[in-house]
Each structure stands twice: as structure tokens, then as C-alpha cells.
Amino acid sequence: MxxxxxxxxxxxxxxxxxxxxxxxxxxxxxxxxxxxxxxxxxxxxxxxxxxxxxxxxxxxxxxxxxxxxxxxxxxxxxxxxxxxxxxxxxxxxxxxxxxxxxxxxxxxxxxxxxxxxxxxxxxxxxxxxxxxxxxxxxxxxxxxxxxxxxxxxxxxxxxxxxxxxxxxxxxxxxxxxxxxxxxxxxxxxxAGRLSLELVEVKILKEMRNRTNRVTNCDFANLDKTINAAAAQVEQIRLIYDRLGEEALPEELRALAALRLENPEASLRDLGEMMDPPLSRSGVNHRLKRIEAIARGIAQGEEIE
Missing domain, CATH: 3.10.28.10 (Homing endonucleases)
Incomplete structure (x- = not known):
């Protein structure tokens, strides 16, 4: 009907x-x-x-x-x-x-x-x-x-x-x-009773749409995190293959090891694993330094 x-x-x-x-x-x-x-x-x-x-x-x-x-x-x-x-x-x-x-x-x-x-x-x-x-x-x-x-x-x-x-x-x-x-x-x-059914349908649709938007946003953020982590792993491996682990300063070496062991971890998670703990921005800064070293290797620059 x-x-x-x-x-x-x-x-x-x-x-x-x-x-x-x-x-x-x-x-x-x-x-x-x-x-x-x-x-x-x-x-x-x-x-x-x-x-x-x-x-x-x-x-x-x-x-x-x-x-x-x-x-x-x-x-x-x-x-x-x-x-x-x-x-x-x-x-x-x-x-x-x-x-x-x-x-x-x-x-x-x-x-x-x-x-x-x-x-x-x-x-x-x-x-x-x-x-x-x-x-x-x-x-x-x-x-x-x-x-x-x-x-x-x-x-x-x-x-x-x-x-x-x-x-x-x-x-x-x-x-x-x-x-x-x-x-x-x-x-x-x-038709007041039937109008309440329409209102209920609207509420359920809005809840589903809101859930879908949040889920899509979460998936987008997850994809971004995974892609960034994968790139970081590749950069670390490139440095190790070309120059060896000792090429990285000690503070970068500890973070690189954690990233290789925890490729799915977020920046915040990596910071909490550090000893002593490091802020998210601190982790991001050190990973940018690793990225710069890897980029220099890829471009044939001499690493000091």
C-alpha cells in the first residue's frame, strides 16, 4: 500500500x-x-x-x-x-x-x-x-x-x-x-498519526546520512594515514638499503625502528611509544627529516 x-x-x-x-x-x-x-x-x-x-x-x-x-x-x-x-x-x-x-x-x-x-x-x-x-x-x-x-x-x-x-x-x-x-x-x-510516521522516517534517514558522512570521513582519514605510513616505511628502507641504519641520527633511528615495526600506527601512537614520549608534532617533524634524507638519496645528493 x-x-x-x-x-x-x-x-x-x-x-x-x-x-x-x-x-x-x-x-x-x-x-x-x-x-x-x-x-x-x-x-x-x-x-x-x-x-x-x-x-x-x-x-x-x-x-x-x-x-x-x-x-x-x-x-x-x-x-x-x-x-x-x-x-x-x-x-x-x-x-x-x-x-x-x-x-x-x-x-x-x-x-x-x-x-x-x-x-x-x-x-x-x-x-x-x-x-x-x-x-x-x-x-x-x-x-x-x-x-x-x-x-x-x-x-x-x-x-x-x-x-x-x-x-x-x-x-x-x-x-x-x-x-x-x-x-x-x-x-x-x-492524518496526524501517519504524519508521525513521516517524521520518524525523516529522523532515521538523517541518522543514517550522518553515520555515513562520519564513516566516509573516517575512511578517508584512514586511507590518508595508511598511505602516509606506507611512504614513510619505503623512505626508511631506502635509507637503510643505500646507507645503512647508522646513517640516521639516534633520535631518528629510534623513530624509524618503531615505524617499521608498527606500519599501521598513527603519529600520536608512535609518539607514545617513544622513550621518552614525543608529541604528535614532534613525531611529524622527525619523519619530515627522514623524508628529506630519502628524497636526497633518490635525487642523487650526497648525504653528510
Whole structure:
């Protein structure tokens, strides 16, 4: 079951929201459905429960005398349901019930903030989608008519959100990418428990990413240490092969011996092994002197 499907289930399970504010909720489903005019009045959805709720709400609110039909169609393994108000008379009755003229939002159907919440919840059932938070954070409303784009965006702003509006390939869309806003909108529309799951997913992803960054940094530092130690071992061996151990001053000879015996040790570890102990910077300074001697040998310089 997709996350969007779970969200729609959660909205429909919150009966207090859509029964107490039935007019606003139904208006969201109708206005943001595929068509809402005298010629056609329909919603298309993959969620059969949403299609049935649309039919029940419209029929009860407008007192329809004709029929509302729900048909199904399967294409590419995906089943969709189309719910229609069949007769012209009933479509006009519905439009009159909601005072609807044209494509614009009629705010008389949304007198209070709770009605705005119910309207947005109903709209999501008709035209909303929500990505799996394991992949990305995106909640969107695919607006069926361009005239509604600005009205719907303004309504969301009144509720304290910052929606993004776009027309993508001719399709008006209102969307959110900020995980906090997605979670807040889910809570606002009656899916608070599911929004907590989204927050949990975000926290786990951030923890994994943080762990990966630390691990990658540790590996990078480890590689750097190993490569430096390997170079130091080669430099010491070059000096010993060409000039012998006695070519190094005593303080360098002791450190060189420790490096050969402990090729994996860090500079701090080598310093602690010295007698007396040596600071990390002190170890680094002596290894630089060994490196300079080895470089001179490699370049054919005469070593004093």
C-alpha cells in the first residue's frame, strides 16, 4: 500500500472532520475533481473508497433524484474508478447547492478555519498525491483547472503554509517539498498519526546520512594515514638499503625502528611509544627529516 493511499485512508477514517464539516469537505472533492460543471461532474481515482464517499456525500447534500454511477477500468495493471453525476438536472442541483459559477473558488462554502481544513482534505482525495518518504518528500495537488491554481494556493497560505505553484506540461500543480510542511499539512487534514510516521522516517534517514558522512570521513582519514605510513616505511628502507641504519641520527633511528615495526600506527601512537614520549608534532617533524634524507638519496645528493 502506497503512502498516498494510507494518507487517503487516514482522511476517510477521520469521520469527525468530514461529517462535522461535510459541506466544505464535499466541496473540496467536487471542485478539485476532474470536472465540476453543468456538462460533466466527475472524479477519477484509484481509491475505491474515495469514489464511494464522493457519491454518498454529493447525493446526501444535494438530495439527488437521479443516479450517481461508479465505473472501473484497468490499464497497465492499475485500476481506476470514475464516479459521475449522471443527469443534467442533478448536476445543476449540485451547482446550486454550492453556489458554483465558473471555475473559481466560492468562499461562502468555507466560513471558518475548520472548513478550510476539511476542504483541503477533500481536495486531496480528489487530486492529491504523496511520495513515499523513503524516497523523497513531496505532496502535491494536481489542479484540474488553471483558474483554481491561485485560489487554492492562497487558501493554503491563509492556513500558514508556503506552497509552490507551477504549470508543468500544461498541468497546474500546487506542491510542497519541505518535510515539515508536508507533515504539518497531513496533521491539519486529519492524518496526524501517519504524519508521525513521516517524521520518524525523516529522523532515521538523517541518522543514517550522518553515520555515513562520519564513516566516509573516517575512511578517508584512514586511507590518508595508511598511505602516509606506507611512504614513510619505503623512505626508511631506502635509507637503510643505500646507507645503512647508522646513517640516521639516534633520535631518528629510534623513530624509524618503531615505524617499521608498527606500519599501521598513527603519529600520536608512535609518539607514545617513544622513550621518552614525543608529541604528535614532534613525531611529524622527525619523519619530515627522514623524508628529506630519502628524497636526497633518490635525487642523487650526497648525504653528510
Amino acid at each position: 502506497s503512502f498516498a493511499w494510507q494518507y487517503k485512508d487516514a482522511i476517510m477514517d477521520n469521520k469527525v472532520l468530514w461529517t462535522k464539516h461535510k459541506q466544505a469537505f464535499a466541496y473540496g472533492m467536487l471542485l478539485l475533481g476532474r470536472r465540476f460543471d453543468g456538462e460533466r461532474m466527475e472524479m477519477v481515482t484509484e481509491h475505491q473508497g474515495a469514489a464511494r464517499l464522493y457519491a454518498d456525500l454529493v447525493s446526501s447534500l444535494a438530495g439527488l433524484r437521479g443516479s450517481i454511477t461508479i465505473t472501473s477500468r484497468t490499464r497497465g495493471g492499475r485500476e481506476t474508478f470514475t464516479v459521475k453525476v449522471d443527469t443534467v438536472t442533478d448536476r445543476k442541483r449540485v451547482l446550486e447547492r454550492f453556489g458554483q459559477e465558473g471555475d473559481r473558488l466560492n468562499r461562502e462554502n468555507l466560513p471558518g478555519e475548520e472548513d478550510l481544513r476539511a476542504f483541503v482534505a477533500g481536495a486531496f482525495l480528489s487530486c492529491g498525491n504523496l511520495n513515499d518518504p523513503q524516497k523523497s518528500y513531496r505532496l502535491e495537488f494536481v489542479i484540474p483547472r488553471e483558474g483554481l491554481l491561485g485560489d487554492f494556493g492562497q487558501l493554503l497560505q491563509e492556513l500558514g503554509f508556503s506552497p509552490r505553484l507551477t504549470i508543468r506540461r500544461g498541468v497546474p500543480t500546487v506542491y510542497f517539498r519541505d518535510s515539515e510542511e508536508v507533515a504539518d499539512l497531513m496533521t491539519l487534514t486529519g
